[in-house]
Each structure stands twice: as structure tokens, then as C-alpha cells.
Amino acid sequence: MVYYPDLSPCNYFGRWQEVLRAVGWHESGHSFATGPVSKEVFGALMRLLSNPWQPVALAGHQPCPYCRFTGGAASLQFEDVEVSVGANNLFVPARDEAVVYVAPSLIAHYIDAHDYCPPAVFQEAVLDCPEMRSFAYLKKIKEKGLSVARPAG
Numbered sequence: 539m540v541y542y543p544d545l546s547p548c549n550y551f552g553r554w555q556e557v558l559r560a561v562g563w564h565e566s567g568h569s570f571a572t573g574p575v576s577k578e579v580f581g582a583l584m585r586l587l588s589n590p591w592q593p594v595a596l597a598g599h600q601p602c603p604y605c606r607f608t609g610g611a612a613s614l615q616f617e618d619v620e621v622s623v624g625a626n627n628l629f630v631p632a633r634d635e636a637v638v639y640v641a642p643s644l645i646a647h648y649i650d651a652h653d654y655c656p657p658a659v660f661q662e663a664v665l666d667c668p669e670m671r672s673f674a675y676l677k678k679i680k681e682k683g684l685s686v687a688r689p690a691g
């Protein structure tokens with residue numbers, strides 16, 4: 539796993555680093571904020587993660603660095619939502635700032651199993667986020683400056 543401190547610019551995708559802010563890019567040896575997270579926020583996060591829109595899909599499964607032997611479960615179920623963990627990334631437009639938060643799908647596992655508490659601005663953005671792939675969502679993503687036009691050539 540690549541490590542970024544929460545809310546730091548994320549250059550993992552080779553572009554958009556001026557817009558993307560990392561949330562939940564943990565690695566063993568680095569500590570993270572812990573604390574309560576409401577069921578409402580977790581439920582909203584799981585719904586977004588069930589079918590995440592991604593400007594680029596990267597192959598490869600990332601194991602959880604904190605699950606000592608198993609690397610964590612490959613999928614999570616909460617209420618009527620099932621989410622596969624370890625490959626997808628979630629892009630969530632910020633409420634006010636002109637940035638888009640990007641979180642690995644492992645974030646749901648970190649919250650569920652390792653007491654992780656994501657930054658308040660991210661939790662607000664998750665509650666505000668329109669349905670993935672909806673017109674309202676894509677419009678917001680574009681407004682925040684995450685251009686998905688294909689590079690020339």
C-alpha cells in the first residue's frame with residue numbers, strides 16, 4: 539500500500555494531484571486517527587463504495603496492513619450493501635473546498651475493524667455525495683476540477 543497522510547495531496551494516479559486529497563491511505567508503521575464514526579456515515583460510505591465511479595481503474599488487490607495473517611476480508615456486508623475491498627478507489631467531492639477526496643475501498647475495513655476515524659470534512663462530503671455515476675455526481679466532480687477528458691494521443 540502507498541502511504542499518504544490524511545488530507546495530503548495524492549499523486550498516486552500520476553495526475554490530478556492538485557485536486558485530489560488522500561483519505562485512508564494507511565500503511566503499517568504510521569498511526570491514524572481513531573474514534574467513533576456514526577452508522578449513518580458508515581452506511582453512506584458503503585453505498586458509495588458498492589459501485590464506485592473511478593476516472594481510472596488500477597488492477598491489483600491491496601491487503602490490509604493491520605490484519606496480521608489474513609490481510610482482511612475481500613468483501614464487507616452492511617445492511618443490504620455488499621462492497622468488495624482492496625481494489626477500488628472512491629472519489630468524493632468536497633462540500634466547500636475545490637478538491638476531491640480519494641479513498642481506497644479498504645477505508646471501510648479500517649473504520650469497521652481498526653477504529654479508524656476519517657477527517658470530519660471527509661465524513662461531511664460522504665453524507666453530501668450524490669449517488670455514484672449520477673448526473674449530479676459527475677457534475678460535482680467536474681466542478682471541483684477533476685477533468686476526465688482523455689489525454690491527446
Ligand SMILES: [Zn+2]
Binds near residue numbers: 603609610
Ligand atoms: Zn485489517
